[in-house]
Amino acid sequence: xxxxxxxxxxxxxxxxxxxxxxxxxxxxxxxxxxxxxxxxxxxxxxxxxxxxxxxxxxxxxxxxxxxxxxxxxxxxxxxxxxxxxxxxxxxxxxxxxxxxxxxxxxxxxxxxxxxxxxxxxxxxxxxxxxxxxxxxxxxxxxxxxxxxxxxxxxxxxxxxxxxxxxxxxxxxxxxxxxxxxxxxxxxxxxxxxxxxxxxxxxxxxxxxxxxxxxxxxxxxxxxxxxxxxxxxxxxxxxxxxxxxxxxxxxxxxxxxxxxxxxxxxxxxxxxxxxxxxxxxxxxxxxxxxxxxxxxxxxxxxxxxxxx
Numbered sequence: 204x205x206x207x208x209x210x211x212x213x214x215x216x217x218x219x220x221x222x223x224x225x226x227x228x229x230x231x232x233x234x235x236x237x238x239x240x241x242x243x244x245x246x247x248x249x250x251x252x253x254x255x256x257x258x259x260x261x262x263x264x265x266x267x268x269x270x271x272x273x274x275x276x277x278x279x280x281x282x283x284x285x286x287x288x289x290x291x292x293x294x295x296x297x298x299x300x301x302x303x304x305x306x307x308x309x310x311x312x313x314x315x316x317x318x319x320x321x322x323x324x325x326x327x328x329x330x331x332x333x334x335x336x337x338x339x340x341x342x343x344x345x346x347x348x349x350x351x352x353x354x355x356x357x358x359x360x361x362x363x364x365x366x367x368x369x370x371x372x373x374x375x376x377x378x379x380x381x382x383x384x385x386x387x388x389x390x391x392x393x394x395x396x397x398x399x400x401x402x403x404x405x406x407x408x409x410x411x412x413x414x415x416x417x418x419x420x421x422x423x424x425x426x427x428x429x430x431x432x433x434x435x436x437x438x439x440x441x442x443x444x445x446x447x448x449x450x451x452x453x454x455x456x457x458x459x460x461x462x463x464x465x466x467x468x469x470x471x472x473x474x475x476x477x478x479x480x481x482x483x484x485x486x487x488x489x490x491x492x493x494x495x496x497x498x499x500x501x502x503x504x505x506x507x508x509x510x
Contacts, residue, residue, distance in 0.1 A: 207231050211252070212242035212246070213285050237263070273300065313460070324480070327455060343389075346397070358375075358399070361396075402473050407424050408449060412461045420499055442494070468481040
């Protein structure tokens with residue numbers, strides 16, 4: 204089998220390349236020219252990466268990126284996009300890739316529905332997935348009313364993080380602070396969400412689904428440390444098996460008719476010990492090496508069954 208792995212500057216890509224290469228898969232890495240200049244290519248330097256192909260920027264020259272990646276794909280069996288921008292870009296052009304190569308990702312509509320937190324949370328609520336109490340305000344007068352009612356600390360969170368530079372969320376501790384900070388975030392993106400702050404550890408559910416939306420591999424972890432400590436990517440985590448988050452993670456992704464990999468992030472609410480949905484990432488995740496080290500090798504499942 205011959206596989207293309209994109210975004211070889213990402214640490215997830217290095218993990219993918221190593222896992223596939225150790226199991227005899229022929230791997231070619233792909234990186235955009237601007238990413239190569241800025242970050243280098245850790246995955247491309249692996250002994251398991253047989254070739255490293257530099258493509259035009261997906262942001263500056265999307266048509267050239269698409270054309271060259273499509274030509275390359277005609278000689279391979281599977282294409283594994285790694286970063287969120289690449290996953291989203293390829294998902295919009297699946298009809299061009301599907302005749303030549305298997306791409307285990309869902310269509311763009313599904314990806315947008317999980318990326319947009321307002322759509323995700325409303326969908327989860329309809330499917331009885333626990334979520335933090337969230338206010339979907341549509342006027343500044345509503346914000347002022349919520350600020351009088353809600354408990355503190357609370358969180359102001361962007362509905363859609365795509366294209367945002369800097370602040371994606373902020374934690375506030377008073378009515379005055381909420382009103383002030385909300386106006387600042389509202390200038391960046393219309394009507395961000397207001398959400399109760401969940402105190403408790405972060406946990407993740409990770410899964411790979413086939414085209415029939417059947418789970419082929421699952422994994423869970425609990426975060427010990429995050430960066431930043433108020434909530435962010437894990438810097439230290441441990442593998443766990445938590446039946447509740449497995450239940451809710453599977454239920455949510457199956458309701459989306461998911462295909463490929465996804466990370467479903469929860470926080471365990473200290474008040475009732477229930478997992479509350481935070482977000483879904485439609486790509487490989489940063490703590491991926493933990494899953495492989497724990498014996499859950501998602502890539503070999505893709506190798507054996509990329510249907």
